[in-house]
Amino acid sequence: MAGFGDPHMETVDAAGLRLGIVGARWHSDLVDHMIERAKAAAEACGVTDVVVSRVVGSVELPIIAQALAGSCDAVVAFGVVIKGETDHYAYVNDSVTSGLTRVALDERTPVGHGVLTVHSLGQARDRAGLEDSIEDKGWQATVAVLDTALALRELGKP
Template sequence: MSSADKNLSVFATSELPDVSHRRFAILVAEWNTEVTEALYKGAYQTLLQYGAKAENIVRGNVPGSYELTLGAQWFALRDDIDAVIALGCVIQGETKHNDYINHAVAQGLTTVSLKTSKPVIFGVLTPNDQQQALDRAGGKHGNKGDEAAITAIKMLGLQKQVYTKF
């Protein structure tokens, strides 16, 4: 089934780890604010819904999606942050700027995650137009912010599984 035909924010939530003691940073790009604020609300509410405490969620803003990488690194290097969720939206335009930005952000966030051994979640929309972005930020295709939050929780669960002695 193509993404045009379903809600993309349907995910398995059985056996999620306890994250009541975990600390999350949600990093939000200010470019395309209507979209990124909806992504933030989805991520924040999902973290709360699945056990995170409000006082353990820190928000940071960056000017645009390109700056998510450095902002994510700053948060990931903090000892009191367990996972970083990076939220942004780069809409395809008349130029190829989106290709360069999306590639740089994806590579940068991956590098930060590997460098710090912490989950750094890519919650950046890469739609063709504004409507596609809205459809994925709480519209008919769900909310990518929800997915990013669940991904952070699941990765923390995997981290605990890998590093817990049996």
């Protein structure tokens, strides 16, 4: 967490947009909370059409994000990947980030990256938007992806 440069986006007027949310079931207590914060952010932005889907782990997020991108104006993906003692962490993070980016570009639909890639459970808790968290990635990723969908609409991109 850099701790600086946050654009402090509270809400945007995204009424009429359809939002897809996909979350991993690993670390479900944190992901469930981020999904709830995403739904609250969508509601605060005027979004009433929200579709939520769940998958086992973070690696599966891109394929469901792609399916949601076909019927949604924006998609946001949530997961938690905590560094262990092997290189698996790096492979998962690379796969998820590349996959979500590819979906956004291929589908021309913004995909928010709300996957926490951290070194400890404490770092994940600090970012999950809990009462004692210092960041709220569920809210932030959702507002950012809705803002991007609005920017695309303004540019005349379907």
